[in-house]
Amino acid sequence: MSSSCDSGDCGDDRYSPGLENIIASETALSYLDVEKEEIVLRGYSLIELARQTGYVDVAHLLIEGSLPTSERRLAVELKLKAEEEVPGGVYESIRLLPQGAHAMDMLRTAISALGCFDEELEDFSPASGRRKAYRLLAKLPQITANGYRILNGLEPVAPRSDLAYSAGFLYLLTNKKPTELEAHVFDQSLVAYSEHEMPNSTFAARVIASTMSDMYGAVTGAAASLKGRLHGGANEAVMKMLEETSSSQSLEALMLEKLAKKERIMGFGHRVYMRKPDPRALLMKEALRKLAAASCNHELYHRCEAGEAVMKREKGLYPNLDYYAAPVYHLLGIPVPLFTPVFLAARATGLCAHVIEQHEHNRLFRPRVLYRGPKDLHP
Known part of the structure; x- marks a missing residue:
């Protein structure tokens, strides 16, 4: 049976500006428990995760569905090290941008270019999605930091093989080895930004993924959303x-x-x-x-x-x-124009997990509108 909305004549009671309080998806990834003032990631408190685990643990939780053992955490760190090399063509695409371009525009462009180098781009299986998620996480710290350097006429900095993921990311951003406190605080910030249910950028990623577009395209769309000052900016x-x-x-x-x-x-x-x-x-x-x-x-x-x-x-x-x-x-010494790109790099783990989930249980997003224009006109 069709509803009145199917004919384009939706009542005001069905309209919520900005989709406020509208349930758009089912997810097992996260939700905001407003009553308890708690952000829940796969059953865990995000704040407890930030205090007691680390960003790599949370990435594994979101992408794989469980917190890693110490052995598995080490394996993930090694996987990220193995995947961190950025294709030269990505940096070349950044060099074609004008100096002074917004760092988020650079990052959006670079993520889109990066997808062209992934041989599994059109593989939408969960296993392939997880592999692509780790590739993105591995490369985003370098793209974020070195892309900004290229925009400002500087040469890229090589990653430090002796630093764990978050400390190595901060090193790339500041060109300085962080103290233990600095690395810990930065890691906590990455966890804090990692996932947050259904903000605009995550919704944008899921809408794009729902067309069975690829993960890089979905994350590119999220980057465009996150640039806005009402969101990530x-x-x-x-x-x-x-x-x-x-x-x-x-x-x-x-x-x-x-x-x-x-x-x-x-x-x-x-x-x-x-x-x-x-x-x-x-x-x-x-x-x-x-x-x-x-x-x-x-x-x-x-x-x-x-x-x-x-x-x-x-x-x-x-x-x-x-x-x-x-x-x-x-x-921490991070340049202000990189604040939002760091936000995106941290949120990438949540975005990738949402794309994987969307592809696994897909339904194309196709909302309707409340039409306010004229009717019954004739040429």
Whole structure:
């Protein structure tokens, strides 16, 4: 039986702008338990995973379905090392871009080019999907860091064979061997960004995958989505706001000025959490405090706390992950234009897992519209 919506005459009660609260997919990967204020990845708390495991463990959990044993974790690290070489043609495609191009545009282009070099591109089996996921994870740190260097007229940096995945990624971003604390904090940030149910970029990836397009195409679409300042680009916007100020007082004044002008302040509020704290923000706030203590640079931490207090007082809003991840990345020495590319590289494990899941239980996405235009016109 067809519904009234099938004829294009959908009632207002069936329309939800932005698809808010609309269930679009079934998944065994993750969900946001708003009541418990918890992000769940395959049954585990994301925050507990960030505190007690590492990014490679979480990648295995999302891609394979279980946390790895210590032996399996080592095998995955070795697999990532074996797959880390980036085809020269990918770097050549980046060299053709104009200097000054946005780093996310570079990364989107590079991921698309990378797919052309994968011999399993058109194999949509779960086993092939998992192999492609690991290839992407292995190459993204170099593409992210070295692609940015190429855009700025610099030569690529070779990866360090003696560093684990997250520490090696941070080394490529900063060209400096990280301390144990820096590597740990960066690893936690990658876990925090790894998967988050169905944000815009993940939905974009699943929509593309639902056409039985390939994994690289789906992740390319996600990269285009993540570039937007209302999604992944928020962390860059937060840091730019912080860089405009030099003290807690000047940050408060700037934020009050923006609020008076009805300007949106990035890094606060969330479509799902609404009036509750983002638990990932609390994780990164703690990480920022540790980095500040280690560098004897407490001013930035106190300035961020002051900004948090302003938004809670004036708007009843709490910080989201981007608000505290931005200053964490700043203290780690990561260039601001790479904040969003790092977000994508971290989220790639979740995106790949969603693409694999979509291909396994596929249904083409084909929503309808609520038509508001004229009717019964004749030429």
